[in-house]
Amino acid sequence: MGLDLPILWLSVLMFGGLGVLLMLGLPMAFCTGSLAILFLFLFGDVAMLNMLPARVFPFMTDYQLSAVPLFIFMAAILEKAGVIEELFDVVYKWLGGIRGGLASATVISCTLLAAMVGVVGATEVTMGMIALPAMLKRKYEPKLACGALLAGGTLGILIPPSVMAIVYAVVAQQSLGELLVGSVFPGLLLSGMYVLYVTVRCYINPSLGPALPIEERVDFVEKLRLLRRTIMPILLILLVLGVIFLGVATPVEAAGIGTFGAFIVCAAHRRLTWATINEAGIATLKATAMVMWIFFGATMFVGFFILKGGQTFVADSILGTGLPPYGVLVLMMVILFVLGMFLDWVGILLLTVPIFLPILIGLEFPGVFDLEGVDPADVPLWYGVIFMVNMQMAFLSPPFGYSLFYLKSVAPPQISMAMIFRSAVPFLCLQGIGVALCIIFPEIVVWLPKVVYSGQ
């Protein structure tokens, strides 16, 4: 119809409308898609609606995106194979003797699992079902137990392979390999901080997480014997990450081979049946469809917003505040955190990255506190990984944090939602520190990709 409206009011209408529709319970994908169509019709013309499929089609034919279903499929097969249970069993027997050992074991198993799967759901839920009762039975403080589970499970989306990295790579037109490699150290950093936090707290106050009683511990020979059961998962991790790191094959192919490996692991656990494949396939299909339809809807929404000058508007307003580059970055982190309280990562990524990234590329980051800064060419990579670390908080921040719901769905009844909320707080702070560290010491992010990819 060709109405015209200043961009400020248009932004308010668009994002206000999005908020209202979301509150009314319409799924994210359809909120963004329908608003885009409505606004295109009101402020553009009918002919522009013909562009919609042309915006959707490139995502249907995107090579990198086919890694999303594959990595989810791999996670689903491994979950059906019982790898999660097995890893936890081994790790907790190793660490049972130290204080808070079960909580540390939870985080470490989650870290290992995160190196095999690229999603959060499967790990979080299964670990919740096995590790939480195990900890409660041994008189662990419920809040510490829940917190370790929440934070550990969320690592799945950060440590490569990671579905979030794939989506970011596609949206930001970045090298997927670099992103995956770049998120290794931040992932390990967070994992290390969780273990440290749990251990320190349990050593200060042993009643939070007592060590296993002597009669439940296993001797060293038994421990070594247990290690045999981790050979297959570890080989699988080495295979997938090795393929990505050495660059012998693309991440998509790594996902394909990894899933093939998962089939073999599943068969070796004697759980590979057609029914398993059916269940894993359907779980994958649903998770993928969810991600992709948000892709379709949000790309229309953001596409229209940028077309109407929204990107320049946001850039002008943010830069107009006169903040220094690092101030801008911190402001963005705060915005992401607030969005993370209500939206899930796919929506946040698709809505914010096309708007924020061009702003950051135009800025210079010479470093803070006299530390080394970021090479302008590395900014998209650096921001991508910081974004991914920030999104860890989105999983944990109430009221709408996915991990909180996952855990609640499997926790015993005496664990209330309020208790889960409170248990997440210290770990949210740790994640905040993680984000700050990645900003202050960009080498955590950019060093490894430089080493790995410098030869090419």
Place this chain on the structure above:
Amino acid sequence: MPSLTFVLPHWLYWSVLAVFPLVAIYLVRRQAGRADGRPNYFLAYLFLVTAGLVGMHRFYLKNAWGFLFIPVFLAIIWTNGHVRDAREGVSHTRADFESSERQVNRAKADVGRQQEGAEARLKQAEGEAAQANTGYLAAQADKAQADLYARIAAIVLGLMLLGDAILLPGLVRRARERETSPPPELAAHPMETAVPDSRAPAPNVPGIGFIDNLSRVIGEFTAYWAVLAVFAYYYEVIGRFVFNSPTNWVHESMFLMFGMQYMLAGAYAYRDETHVRVDIIYNQFSARGRAICDLITSVFFFLFTGVMVWSGWRFASDAVALRESSFTEWGIQYWPVKLTIPIGAALLLLQGVSRLVRDIRVVARKGG
């Protein structure tokens, strides 16, 4: 190593997409209730054919002799690299030799024309040519040797695989005797119960069930495609590294397949409530309140799906009319892929109708 030159014909691609899910659905039905995951011939031979190169079929049967395959496999990878290098070496040295030959000829011509210093240049060129010739011969010898090693490694591995193909039934039988008990049960499908469930209560409305079934059947049908991708990518990587022959069809066929899958699966995900909602407030409402919210937002939902069907159809019908195919070497038909946009959107629209009917029913029942 022999090279793989197989290019997937277009008709085979489409028929595999159509037939494989049917086969899988049949096998799931047939196996229901009596599968115990114990070693079986099918998987054993599948692993022998696909991953026998690294002894996976033996590992599957918990047989440590599989480790014997690994050094042979590494030898193949190594000799392949050697063959590649040697091939390059041969072509380099041949180029050197040919250019030095030309130098010699030119110098000879100069000598014929009695140019100054031509004799010396001829001598030097001849020396260089002789040297290049030795280099060329050495490279050829090197290549012959590399080829020999590669052939030996390939033959050894081939014989090992052949032997195991014969031994496999016995191995499977013994493994089955060894493992009598099935693996312990795992906790039931956590991934499916995990998403916060805000499904509207579903009263039975006659005539609507078929929409749900349609979404389910199409969803499950496309879900099996993921299995195809696993083998396709595996084939690509093995082809490249073991047989030195990358394909031109694996990547394209797979991302198009997934593209169609995303589109067609939207309705199935909507049916099972896996599309993310922000249900902080929504979940606080009663069933009736939620149904009312759904009725309000359904206007937007139908706007989205309706426009997608309409514009998707215009987009696809052009492609269909032109019988559009891709510009790549493989040249697969594009129009069926584009056609999934209106089809997927229409399925979603139908699923929305099903939900709308139920919501109206909920509102009307409680209200009246």
